[in-house]
Amino acid sequence: MTIESAFKDLNNAILDLQHADHNTYERPVKKMAVALDNSELQAINKKLKDNVDFENFIENSYHGSSMVGSAQLNWPLERELELGLTLHIIEKSRNDPHWLQNFAFEWYYDGNKIISSLRKLNRSVFIPFARDYKDYIAKVAPKHEIKSHEVEALNLVDRVEENREPILFVSKLIITLTEELREKVRGDNKLSPVERTAALEVLDKIQKLSQEAQTMSETPPDLLMSNDDIQSWTERFKSAINESIDTIIDPKNLANAAVPTGLILGCGALGAMIGGPLGFGAGSMLGHLITGQIKPGAAAKTIQDAVSDRS
Secondary structure, three states: OOHHHHHHHHHHHHHHHHOOOOOOOHHHHHHHHHHHOOOOOHHHHHHHHHOOOHHHHHHOOEOOOOOOOOOEOOOOOOHHHHHHHHHHHHHHHHHOHHHHHHHHHHHOOOOOOHHHHHHHHHHHHHHHHHHHHHHHHHHHOOOOOOOHHHHHHHHHHHHHHHOHHHHHHHHHHHHHHHHHHHHHHHOOOOOOHHHHHHHHHHHHHHHHHHHHHHHHOOOOHHHHHHOHHHHOHHHHHHHHHHHHHOOOOOHHHHOOOOOOHHHHHHHHHHHHHHHOHHHHHHHHHHHHHHOOOOOHHHHHHHHHHHHHHHO
């Protein structure tokens, strides 16, 4: 099994755990451990685990008051230590899945249902671990071809899983608002045919990306990982911004359009929920551009610099 296939198995196990119940959680927990048993990862994992004292970590964490759910782990800030401790959790869980129940219930309490605590543990510990672990392996084992898009794939799934309902709401809002703005653009006699066409093309791109986001919010996690169109959404979102810079119409031509502020906020919010921090900045900037509230020349360099810095 290659490192890349081990990462894929780890991703799948984490996604399965997020949707498991009290009777099915043990299998994905064991699958996580099996994925990390890859022969090319064993030496790295051993070093990470040897660098930490798990029992001391637990002993020096805040065990809480008499109130259920008040316990809090004292996680170290150093990434390598955090990875080593998480590897211990996964190893202990493989040997005794019931230990994980008690661990989650004590440290990641989320109501009286144990599965709720397990899912909170998965969101808070295992999903960030998979992301950071891949990044760490890519740096300490550069001889292996570890694709960075695999890391981003899990990040995207994580963001969509956390924001399904908001993504659905915001994407529908943007679709409605862009359609309203399209009608205003069509009826604006101050626009030349070229300007009108350019404005409508920009709105078409935003509407199409929003429709895809709406579909994404209703897509199961396993399909989010495997669908190339979904995985490329963030890149196409950034690309739409670059392509729109040169075709955007002059702000003064939309002065009478009474553009809704919700379109600006919606573009920023949708970009952030799916594409992360850059998505918000880019989406918000594009929202301002298409609504004529910022001049293209003043924004173009800012956007291009931001995109190139993170490409």
